[in-house]
Amino acid sequence: MEVEERQTRKGKYAADISxxxxxxxxxxxxxxxxxxLSSESLDALSGRRLFFKCxxxxxxxxxxxxxxxNAVFSLHDDQATKGVVTHSSxxxxxxxxxxxxxxxxxxxxxxxxxxxxxxxxxxxxxGGQIIxxxxxxxxxxxxxxxxxxxxxxxxxxxxNDGRIISGQGTISLExxxxxPQIDTIVAPISGGGLISGVALAAKTINPAIRxxxxxxxxxxxxxxxxxxxxxxxxxxxxxxxxxxxxxxxDLTWPVIRDLVDDVITVEDNEIIEAMKLCYEILKxxxxxxxxxxLAAVLSSSFRENPAWKDCSHIGIILSxxxxxxxxxxxxxxx
Amino acid sequence: MEVEERQTRKGKYAADISxxxxxxxxxxxxxxxxxxLSSESLDALSGRRLFFKCxxxxxxxxxxxxxxxNAVFSLHDDQATKGVVTHSSxxxxxxxxxxxxxxxxxxxxxxxxxxxxxxxxxxxxxGGQIIxxxxxxxxxxxxxxxxxxxxxxxxxxxxNDGRIISGQGTISLExxxxxPQIDTIVAPISGGGLISGVALAAKTINPAIRxxxxxxxxxxxxxxxxxxxxxxxxxxxxxxxxxxxxxxxDLTWPVIRDLVDDVITVEDNEIIEAMKLCYEILKxxxxxxxxxxLAAVLSSSFRENPAWKDCSHIGIILSxxxxxxxxxxxxxxx
Numbered sequence: 001m002e003v004e005e006r007q008t009r010k011g012k013y014a015a016d017i018s019x020x021x022x023x024x025x026x027x028x029x030x031x032x033x034x035x036x037l038s039s040e041s042l043d044a045l046s047g048r049r050l051f052f053k054c055x056x057x058x059x060x061x062x063x064x065x066x067x068x069x070n071a072v073f074s075l076h077d078d079q080a081t082k083g084v085v086t087h088s089s090x091x092x093x094x095x096x097x098x099x100x101x102x103x104x105x106x107x108x109x110x111x112x113x114x115x116x117x118x119x120x121x122x123x124x125x126x127g128g129q130i131i132x133x134x135x136x137x138x139x140x141x142x143x144x145x146x147x148x149x150x151x152x153x154x155x156x157x158x159x160n161d162g163r164i165i166s167g168q169g170t171i172s173l174e175x176x177x178x179x180p181q182i183d184t185i186v187a188p189i190s191g192g193g194l195i196s197g198v199a200l201a202a203k204t205i206n207p208a209i210r211x212x213x214x215x216x217x218x219x220x221x222x223x224x225x226x227x228x229x230x231x232x233x234x235x236x237x238x239x240x241x242x243x244x245x246x247x248x249x250d251l252t253w254p255v256i257r258d259l260v261d262d263v264i265t266v267e268d269n270e271i272i273e274a275m276k277l278c279y280e281i282l283k284x285x286x287x288x289x290x291x292x293x294l295a296a297v298l299s300s301s302f303r304e305n306p307a308w309k310d311c312s313h314i315g316i317i318l319s320x321x322x323x324x325x326x327x328x329x330x331x332x333x334x
Numbered sequence: 335m336e337v338e339e340r341q342t343r344k345g346k347y348a349a350d351i352s353x354x355x356x357x358x359x360x361x362x363x364x365x366x367x368x369x370x371l372s373s374e375s376l377d378a379l380s381g382r383r384l385f386f387k388c389x390x391x392x393x394x395x396x397x398x399x400x401x402x403x404n405a406v407f408s409l410h411d412d413q414a415t416k417g418v419v420t421h422s423s424x425x426x427x428x429x430x431x432x433x434x435x436x437x438x439x440x441x442x443x444x445x446x447x448x449x450x451x452x453x454x455x456x457x458x459x460x461g462g463q464i465i466x467x468x469x470x471x472x473x474x475x476x477x478x479x480x481x482x483x484x485x486x487x488x489x490x491x492x493x494n495d496g497r498i499i500s501g502q503g504t505i506s507l508e509x510x511x512x513x514p515q516i517d518t519i520v521a522p523i524s525g526g527g528l529i530s531g532v533a534l535a536a537k538t539i540n541p542a543i544r545x546x547x548x549x550x551x552x553x554x555x556x557x558x559x560x561x562x563x564x565x566x567x568x569x570x571x572x573x574x575x576x577x578x579x580x581x582x583x584d585l586t587w588p589v590i591r592d593l594v595d596d597v598i599t600v601e602d603n604e605i606i607e608a609m610k611l612c613y614e615i616l617k618x619x620x621x622x623x624x625x626x627x628l629a630a631v632l633s634s635s636f637r638e639n640p641a642w643k644d645c646s647h648i649g650i651i652l653s654x655x656x657x658x659x660x661x662x663x664x665x666x667x668x
Contacts, residue, residue, distance in 0.1 A: 035369035037391055041459070056617045057371055118614070125375070280452070283390045283619045283655030321617030329663040 014162035014251040015197060017204040020169035023070040027167060030069050030102055032058055036178045036315075041281050046297050049313045051179040052282065053171060056290055056321030060098050060122060062091035062243075063168060063194060063319050064158070070167030071156050072099035080105050083153040087111075087133065087140040090119045090243050091320050092158035097128025108153055110144045112136075116242060118324045159193025160249030169197030175315050176205055184311040186293040188319050189213035189222045189263065190244040192252030198317065199259040210311060213256070213263040214296035216240075216271065221247045222256060223263040240268045240331065243289030243320060262307070264296040271295045272331050278318065279328070287323035288331075294318075348496035348585040349531060351538040354503035357404040361501060364403050364436055366392055370512045370649075375615050380631050383647045385513040386616065387505060390624055390655030394432050394456060396425035396577075397502060397528060397653050398492070404501030405490050406433035414439050417487040421445075421467065421474040424453045424577050425654050426492035431462030442487055444478045446470075450576060452658045493527025494583030503531030509649050510539055518645040520627040522653050523547035523556045523597065524578040526586030532651065533593040544645060547590070547597040548630035550574075550605065555581045556590060557597040574602045574665065577623030577654060596641070598630040605629045606665050612652065613662070621657035622665075628652075 037052045055063035072084060083106035086096050093109045100107035109128040111120060112135035123130055133143040148155055158164065171194075176182060185202055187195045199211040215222050216239035224232040231253050237245040248256060271288050274295035278286040293316040296302055371386045389397035406418060417440035420430050427443045434441035443462040445454060446469035457464055467477040482489055491498065505528075510516060519536055521529045533545040549556050550573035558566040565587050571579040582590060605622050608629035612620040627650040630636055 032372075035371075037369075038366075040393070059374070061617060279619055279659055283395060285613055285617045285619060325613055325663055325666060329659055332659060 013196070013200060013255050015165040015169060015200055017201060019162065019166040020173065020197065020201045023066070023163070023166040024170045024173055026073050027066060027069040027170065030059070031066055033174055034058055036175065037282055039281050042277065042294075047303070048297065048311060050297065051175070051182060051313070051315045053175045053315055053317045054284065055171065055317055055319050056284060056286055060091065060095045060126065061320055061322045062095065062290070063171060063317070064091040064095035065098060066170050067164035067167030067193060067197070068092060068095035068099040068156070069102070071161060071163040072096070072103050072105070074163050075154060079154055082151055083108060084156050085110070085144060085147050085151065085153040086156050086158060087144040088158050090115065091322055093128060094119060094122035094126055094322070096156060097123050097126035101127045106153070108147045108151060110140055110147065112140060116322070116324060116327070119322050122322060157249070159191035159246065160251045162251065164193050165197040165200070165252065167197065168194045169201040171317060172198045172201035172205065176202060179313070179315060181313045182209070182315040183313050184210040184212065184308070185315045185317070186212045186214055186296055187317040188244055188289050188292045189215050189256070190289070191246035192222065192248045192256050194317070194319060195260055196252045196255035199255055203259050210261045210308070211259060212296065212308075213260050214292040215263050215265050216244050216292065217265045217267055219245050220263075220265050223265050225253065226256070226260070226263050229257070241271055241288040241292060243287065244292065264299060264302050266292060266295045266299050270299055274298065275328065276332055284318070285321050285323060285325070285328065286318050287320050290318045290320040347530070347534060347589050349499040349503060349534055351535060353496065353500040354507065354531065354535045357400070357497070357500040358504045358507055360407050361400060361403040361504065364393070365400055367508055368392055370509065371616055373615050376611065376628070381637070382631065382645060384631065385509070385516060385647070385649045387509045387649055387651045388618065389505065389651055389653050390618060390620055394425065394428045394460065395654055395656045396429065396624070397505060397651070398425040398429035399432060400504050401498035401501030401527060401531070402426060402429035402433040402490070403436070405495060405497040406430070406437050406439070408497050409488060413488055416485055417442060418490050419444070419478055419481050419485065419487040420490050420492060421478040422492050424449065425656060427462060428453060428456035428460055428656070430490060431457050431460035435461045440487070442481045442485060444474055444481065446474060450656070450658060450661070452656050456656060491583070493525035493580065494585045496585065498527050499531040499534070499586065501531065502528045503535040505651060506532045506535035506539065510536065513647070513649060515647045516543070516649040517647050518544040518546065518642070519649045519651070520546045520548055520598075520630055521651040522578055522623050522626045523549050523590070524623070525580035526556065526582045526590050528651070528653060529594055530586045530589035533589055537593050544595045544642070545593060546630065546642075547594050548626040549597050549599050550578050550626065551599045551601055553579050554597075554599050557599050559587065560590070560594070560597050563591070575605055575622040575626060577621065578626065598633060598636050600626060600629040600633050604633055608632065609662065610666055618652070619655050619657060619659070619662065620652050621654050624652045624654040
């Protein structure tokens with residue numbers, strides 16, 4: 001099935017508008033159609049009209065449930081019964097646990113020991129079985145490999161998978177229906193599952209739409225990859241945005257290369273300022289990774305770039321809200 | 335005009351379904367149609383299906399903008415030019431400032447010196463002119479009287495006014511369109527402007543709907559008034575819910591007496607627990623007064639009351655989100 005998904009069904013990319021529409025029909029009974037908020041205060045501050053797509057209100061507190069739900073409900077019954085496994089410190093893990101619970105199958109989640117508390121709590125709340133690993137990729141992968149061997153479960157990668165990309169792409173279907181005047185979409189980039197789904201759907205619906213990625217300077221592999229014309233990985237990452245430390249995958253890269261118009265990088269203090277604005281003005285608790293789109297739109301590198309001068313109606317994907325309140329408060333006091 | 339509003343236009347009450355529908359048409363260009371959120375986790379916790387009407391996303395961060403906007407845009411031009419005045423520590427002040435700004439008239443706001451910082455900031459942000467008073471009703475009233483004399487502005491009471499009540503009632507029109515399956519509405523009660531508008535509209539649309547007020551035990555004048563069959567005021571109030579310390583007015587009382595089915599009182603710690611759930615599960619920053627509806631639905635006095643056993647689809651009005659993050663965090667740590 002994976003092989004089929006990766007090689008034969010789609011054309012150039014791992015997903016397309018029809019796999020995204022299929023995903024939409026498949027996950028519709030399970031997901032929240034998230035609202036779009038707006039604020040004249042933030043419009044004034046940015047000098048644009050902003051449309052905040054509130055994926056932090058998605059089940060599990062992040063957009064990840066769309067992809068996880070599509071992947072889990074795409075499995076044949078005989079595959080599904082043995083369960084699913086992933087190694088993820090964050091929102092994909094909770095989302096996969098919830099999707100598996102809805103399908104009535106086990107979810108095995110390999111979690112590094114330094115994962116944020118509220119994200120681990122989310123996994124537990126949704127019935128995921130936690131298997132601890134050391135906080136490095138080697139330990140995570142070897143632990144996951146052992147779980148696969150022991151259980152016969154299906155590994156579901158957090159982003160490098162056509163079913164995941166298709167699920168995330170359903171955000172564009174909703175957003176462009178809710179706010180058809182949008183001429184630009186800004187989304188966070190980490191492994192690229194979100195933005196590649198979003199770009200594939202949005203650019204098929206309206207090829208003139210600009211799709212911009214927002215990335216922390218301390219984990220700027222996407223910006224470097226775009227500049228180099230090939231996937232670049234980094235020896236280490238350093239950012240407050242714990243959800244944005246992954247590197248682009250071989251299935252998301254072609255979409256990012258071809259359909260993402262630019263990568264806007266921002267400093268951690270800009271991310272924190274954006275979180276603060278979300279809390280104070282929009283009244284919502286957005287995690288650092290989730291607030292980065294607003295940070296990008298308010299950044300001088302975006303505002304002063306003549307290429308984006310006529311981006312007047314901007315959809316910003318607030319991708320998640322899983323942040324411990326104490327952490328939020330501490331970061332505001334810095 | 336006030337006299338007209340109070341005595342001749344309406345029947346038994348200071349507002350009715352037609353004044354509420356007129357308000358809806360008048361304020362529609364200015365207000366946000368706020369979304370309704372739901373959460374299976376909170377449904378499971380409460381044993382009911384809950385529909386959260388997010389008035390914290392209203393302009394100014396609270397439902398108050400509906401009433402203020404209706405009142406300000408109801409004024410004749412010759413009345414309006416001299417401006418509006420109110421004495422309010424909170425959300426009504428910000429809402430009135432914003433409504434006045436939209437109409438291009440001055441707003442004079444008498445604010446007690448102990449008002450929460452973020453609420454004062456909101457008044458300033460919307461261009462209201464702050465006039466400080468001592469933190470007691472006498473000083474607030476005498477200061478307001480002086481402003482009235484000096485400016486010739488119109489006094490707009492935060493709740494004891496048919497135009498305000500009509501504006502707040504537009505919430506029910508939206509909510510029952512967004513979630514028609516609702517059989518019960520729970521709203522905070524302070525002076526009663528919100529709940530009387532909500533009850534008048536909801537019970538006209540569907541007389542079988544239950545309308546329940548949520549009130550802090552430390553400011554339980556509504557519960558006492560309902561029990562006594564007449565308006566009761568208290569020598570003092572003591573609650574974390576700074577927006578719920580006002581007493582019922584003579585225009586809101588008849589509606590509360592006749593159309594509010596019960597008053598559910600809750601302890602401050604239940605309010606704080608509800609705020610915490612709103613933050614952790616719904617990902618939204620609700621102020622104490624705003625979270626009390628959820629606190630009421632989770633309280634044992636509600637759950638164990640056989641009269642409310644068949645309240646299965648409950649609309650909860652999350653009335654405002656103006657809370658300093660530091661205060662929110664401190665209250666969680668108590």
